[in-house]
Amino acid sequence: MTNILIVEDEPRLAELLADYLRHSHFQPEHTASAVEAERRVREGHFDAVLLDLMLPDGDGMEVCKAIRRFSEVPVLMITARVEEVDRLLGLEIGADDYICKPFSPREVVARIKAVLRRARGEPRDREAGLTLDRHRFEAVHGETRVALTAIEFELLATLARQPGRIWSRDQLMDVIYPDHRVVSDRTIDSHIRKLRRKLSEGLDGDHDWIGSVYGVGYRLQTPEDRD
Structure with a gap:
């Protein structure tokens, strides 16, 4: 038990x-x-x-x-x-x-x-219902594949590490820009907007895979979260 x-x-x-x-x-x-x-x-x-x-x-x-x-x-x-x-x-x-x-x-x-x-060390990609193909920069859900840019892939991989966890814009910027270049919050918002559209159109039109928490950041939402 x-x-x-x-x-x-x-x-x-x-x-x-x-x-x-x-x-x-x-x-x-x-x-x-x-x-x-x-x-x-x-x-x-x-x-x-x-x-x-x-x-x-x-x-x-x-x-x-x-x-x-x-x-x-x-x-x-x-x-x-x-x-x-x-x-x-x-x-x-x-x-x-x-x-x-x-x-x-x-x-x-x-x-x-x-x-x-x-x-327990079980594979994390199953938690989000996604498999991430790093060699092809693709997100795989069932039999469907969606091609992503390198930045979009890294954003999704970061969010998928802990589905449901909220990541701040600063944390996401540190991941995709490890050289600490100066970029605005809107840069992250723009990448997230494009990634969200690709996932919605390519994987499941009835599910918004990336959720926003106003003033805080973003999180990956699994299809089960719609319940």
Whole structure:
């Protein structure tokens, strides 16, 4: 049985997440306490932790840092404010993923499964439903191939490393321009716009593969995210 610790101080949300996890054959446990969360991870065996940032007796980021001092258990941070994502992007707190409220419980389950696959070393290209052919600079979905430019391919490869994770424009610029040349945010936006159009037209016209988070950045959305 796969054990998931839910650290959340909203009882209804915690119970909703627990119900969805049980239906997906996980074994959830719940606490609303930062201190209790650290103790349970230290003393018990959990395969992943869903950790809210704002807790009555502590800061979720501090809990994550404390857990990282003794455990490599996957941690998914939950935040109620998009603005907090900037802090998460800028701090090396050791979280494996983060989810912004409001969210679909199905999305949470999908993100947990993706993080667990990465932790177990399963191929990442399957997480996004894509295979990336670096020799041909192509994205492959089923029997369909889409040709990309070198920059578009590197952008997609970066986003596909962690489906659902939000990448800031600065992070994406560091990837595609390792020489640190001076380019504007609009350059990234332009490449993303072209990549998004190619994926939508070539792979699945009903699915927007690249999602935007206003004021923060971009993320790869799997077809399952439409649920």
